[in-house]
Amino acid sequence: MASLINIDHIISSPAADLALQHEVQQFYYREALLLDNIKYEDWFALLDDDIHYYMPIRRNAMQRRGRARTSDLAEYTNQHEFAHFDEDKVAMSGRLKKLLSDFSWSENPASRTRHTVSNVIITQGEEADTLNVCSSFIVYRNRLETQVDLFAGERHDVLRRADNDLGFKIAKRTILMDQSTILSNNISIFF
């Protein structure tokens, strides 16, 4: 893995067809509603069998090494290193079991979240039926009496055409969190 994400390729790519842009954004809005309404099973059904749900750890790196940002390995842990998430379908299904168990104290009572997804840039994926989609998110979380967490970051998805209500499944999601030290007692929600 020479680089985490080819950000220059995304920046220089032509704007997607308007209808496709609309379709992908509508998918994200509906996905966000599933998460914000704790419809865990319906959200889980959007993960394709080869899902890789990945969030590397982000480090403080002086610019002499970190200037290239997402393509620079000094700022992000690599695939052989520690990460916040590095999950396949089995691991994700375990997370679903936890959430559905009634004893999942970190999400019971459930967090109130608001996933806002924007800055959607679509490029053709490696396979004919896939799209590579870069987006930005801001996730507000409020839980229990007064806890408030605010998470922002970048998502790099591989979406695959699917015969489901929302038209796509998520084959890959790389989440670049805009925090080095995670400013919360846990990451018990999905992005």
Next chain:
Amino acid sequence: MNPEDTLNPLWSNEKIKQLVSDENGVLDARIYNDEALYDIELERVFARSWILLGHESHVPNAGDFLNTYIGEDPVILVRQKDASLRVFLNQCRHRGMKLSRDDAGNAKAFVCSYHGWAYDIAGQLVSVPFEKEGHCDRLNKADWNPLQARVASYRGLVFANWDEEAPSLDDYLSDSKPYIDTMFNRTEAGTEAIGGIQKWVIPTNWKFAAEQFCSDMYHAGTTSHLSGIAAGLPDGVGLNDIQIPTNGNQFRAKWGGHGTGYFVDEPGLLAAIMGPKITEYVTASPQAKAASERMGSDMFGQRMLGQHMTIFPTCSFLPGINTIRTWHPRGPNEIEVWAFIVVDADAPDDIKEEFRKQNIRTFSAGGVFEQDDGENWIEVQKLFRGNKARKTKLNVQMGLGDSTTDHPDFPGRIGGVYSEDAARGMYQHWLRMMTEPSWDTLKP
């Protein structure tokens, strides 16, 4: 009042001594949230104890450095040209600015970004801009080096201590070493850290986290982690189908507040956390048998499972799971968790990868086990704001009087796996650190 007796007029030694009773197993909740007690802790506990900074493999080459903390003080851990390690305060002696601001890297020197004072990797001031013009040869640079801490390693783990008078790390670890070795001395090759330190903030007192890893198998065997266990069960197997083990022990160090607990011959909890591949590696593989031979005991090499441990005050780890972390205090009401993963340096690549993945899945900020720890700790901490709740006497009596020192398999003071003797030992040592300013009385 004897000025040597106390650092804060609100808390005389006599008052502090009433907060913890080892004999009766009672704690005063103010130990967790009182600001004035915390100030005393920074001076008497964190500036005098050996604090885990990292692993030797975090800084393999000359000039490699890691920025971390002793208590709330930022320090730089740096590998020297002669392969030794140095730790010094990450603070310029001119106006107090940080000398190094990236998390880790390799440096030839540390140059302050404020006025450009430069220090070599040993922490010696070597260059001051306009020294000749401004100081006219009156500056003796050797007088203006950042404070150096003592550094010592045990089986790859790097600790530092500000206090010149404190016992050596070897003495400090006391009789807890065999219990550390179950994770760090399994092979001649030793351990190595997997890259990346995960950091997150929990609004809780450091002693909750330290005590849980020191003494608390109870929460794992009861309600805290049921959903984490559920996450690792195969399809078709439910929580009602599993039996939480009861056979095991707890160890309380004879000095130092360290403690550990583990199941014996019961791999259930370990398997629920790490899955079959790691469980096999730890209990039955050729490497596991070699670890038993190395330690001269299949008990220590293969049969102590689901182990938790804390080296006082803030170094905690889980042998077999292989997460290790420092709970850096941030005031009485907050900690930063700095966690990393270690593996046997000679483990097969697929085993290293499995340790990495299972730690991310279970013991991390997003881990299906660790998520729920933070939930309990922040709720308790918030509750202590109450006028009555903060004065509540808390029960730490489990296994009171039950530990013995004549166990056939385990050296030291041993009780049952569901005990709080190690917690009492931790709080008793905390009390001594807080009230005994001299090592003459405190030393092992």
